Amino acid sequence: MVSGIAGDIIEIVNASLAHAVVAVDIPSGIDCDTGMALGTPVFASDTVTFGLPKLGLYMGAGTEAAGEVHVEQLIYPDILLEQSAIHAQLTEPPEFPERMRTMHKATYGKVAIIAGSPDYTGAPVFAAEAALTTGTGTIHLIVPQSIADVVRVKVDGPIVQAFAGDVLTVEALPHILELLEDTTAALIGPGLGRDPRTLEAVLLLATAFKGTLILDGDALFACVGHLDVLWKRDAPTILTPHSGEFARLVGLTPEDVEKGGTLSSAQTLAAQASAVVHLKGHRSLTVLPDGSLYINTTGNPGMAKPGMGDALAGIILSLVARGVAPDLATAQGAFIHGLAGDAAAEVMGEESMGTPELIMALAATIKELNAG
Ligand SMILES: NC(=O)C1=CN([C@@H]2O[C@H](COP(=O)(O)OP(=O)(O)OC[C@H]3O[C@@H](n4cnc5c(N)ncnc54)[C@H](O)[C@@H]3O)[C@@H](O)[C@H]2O)[C@@H](O)CC1
Numbered sequence: 001m002v003s004g005i006a007g008d009i010i011e012i013v014n015a016s017l018a019h020a021v022v023a024v025d026i027p028s029g030i031d032c033d034t035g036m037a038l039g040t041p042v043f044a045s046d047t048v049t050f051g052l053p054k055l056g057l058y059m060g061a062g063t064e065a066a067g068e069v070h071v072e073q074l075i076y077p078d079i080l081l082e083q084s085a086i087h088a089q090l091t092e093p094p095e096f097p098e099r100m101r102t103m104h105k106a107t108y109g110k111v112a113i114i115a116g117s118p119d120y121t122g123a124p125v126f127a128a129e130a131a132l133t134t135g136t137g138t139i140h141l142i143v144p145q146s147i148a149d150v151v152r153v154k155v156d157g158p159i160v161q162a163f164a165g166d167v168l169t170v171e172a173l174p175h176i177l178e179l180l181e182d183t184t185a186a187l188i189g190p191g192l193g194r195d196p197r198t199l200e201a202v203l204l205l206a207t208a209f210k211g212t213l214i215l216d217g218d219a220l221f222a223c224v225g226h227l228d229v230l231w232k233r234d235a236p237t238i239l240t241p242h243s244g245e246f247a248r249l250v251g252l253t254p255e256d257v258e259k260g261g262t263l264s265s266a267q268t269l270a271a272q273a274s275a276v277v278h279l280k281g282h283r284s285l286t287v288l289p290d291g292s293l294y295i296n297t298t299g300n301p302g303m304a305k306p307g308m309g310d311a312l313a314g315i316i317l318s319l320v321a322r323g324v325a326p327d328l329a330t331a332q333g334a335f336i337h338g339l340a341g342d343a344a345a346e347v348m349g350e351e352s353m354g355t356p357e358l359i360m361a362l363a364a365t366i367k368e369l370n371a372g
């Protein structure tokens with residue numbers, strides 16, 4: 001805890017009318033591993049840190065206190081880097097997989113999105129449109145019959161396939177599993193709803209599907225109390241919870257979160273489930289099964305809008321379909337998603353931009369990344 005003279009100096013710095021407050025290494029009053037505030041921290045406009053990005057600059061109160069973070073290199077022996085307890089790196093701008101001249105729409109595999117319910121007809125559409133814009137050739141958008149016509153009106157590119165019923169239930173599984181034959185990767189969860197029958201069906205589907213599976217939104221809700229389903233999966237698994245969903249998933253109390261327990265819990269879950277766990281927030285963390293992680297620095301508060309996570313899940317699905325490994329697909333997907341969010345904010349402003357604008361900006365963002 002900062003107190004006494006140090007605390008008084010922090011109060012003076014925060015009250016000053018200085019044009020810029022630059023923190024060196026980490027703003028005083030922030031725990032460098034967890035981002036927890038240890039009393040009132042310095043609120044810097046910029047933080048210059050050295051060698052490796054410190055996690056506390058990207059988590060909890062640390063994100064607000066650090067302002068813009070600059071990681072500068074210092075020359076020190078490689079062995080110190082190798083011995084570092086946590087291997088964290090900032091996500092670099094991705095290189096897009098080359099689009100072969102001879103490709104056809106099935107070259108990058110067939111992907112599926114199982115999403116939507118009568119209350120949520122937007123989520124499946126956001127996910128599918130983001131996946132298509134990221135380059136996927138063939139998407140099967142699998143939704144309940146109750147919303148299929150609405151979804152068909154909203155999207156043109158994906159093949160919309162309906163299963164019987166208002167919401168996903170176990171009775172629909174044989175039909176869905178037939179549709180998933182030859183499917184290399186699937187996304188399940190956006191807007192599925194939380195009907196108990198749906199939650200039961202999600203768990204069975206996660207077990208039965210043998211391709212790469214991204215679980216988002218309500219599919220994560222289904223896993224609460226049933227994490228063993230994830231441990232038993234043989235194929236790659238990607239989980240994309242926001243902080244609220246993650247806390248519920250692993251049973252973290254607000255006190256655990258307050259004490260900075262989120263990252264270590266994510267590392268434990270990633271290891272136990274051999275899964276990639278992407279913790280969404282202002283600065284999202286992609287945690288790998290070996291405990292190492294990517295820190296995403298793109299994106300802005302204009303993205304705190306409905307459907308942004310659905311679009312992210314679609315982008316990750318598309319990259320997986322194109323052969324990018326699940327860990328990189330997730331980290332790079334988040335980078336691209338944030339970059340598109342920043343482009344949308346340029347045009348519309350943070351207040352007014354929404355998920356449709358992010359998806360629209362995605363095309364130019366990817367074009368720019370491809371141009372190098
Ligand atoms: N138009 C649509 O059809 C939409 C459908 N959606 C679907 O709605 C379902 C429910 O999703 P929700 O996220 O609302 O469910 P939750 O109710 O599980 O999570 C939202 C709550 O979590 C808490 N929270 C804590 N940390 C948070 C963080 N970092 N980011 C966001 N919330 C945080 C907030 O208090 C918030 O009220 C999902 O299936 C989702 O895909 C949403 O994506 C919104 C748009």
Ligand SMILES: Nc1ncnc2c1ncn2[C@@H]1O[C@H](COP(=O)(O)OP(=O)(O)O)[C@@H](O)[C@H]1O
Pocket residue numbers: 217242280281282283284298299300301302303304305306307308309310311312337
């Ligand atoms: N303040 C913010 N700064 C940067 N990115 C943000 C911010 N708020 C939200 N996001 C991003 O937007 C997405 C929101 O996802 P999520 O909460 O699942 O939304 P939804 O459930 O509405 O689809 C995440 O990728 C998150 O990182």
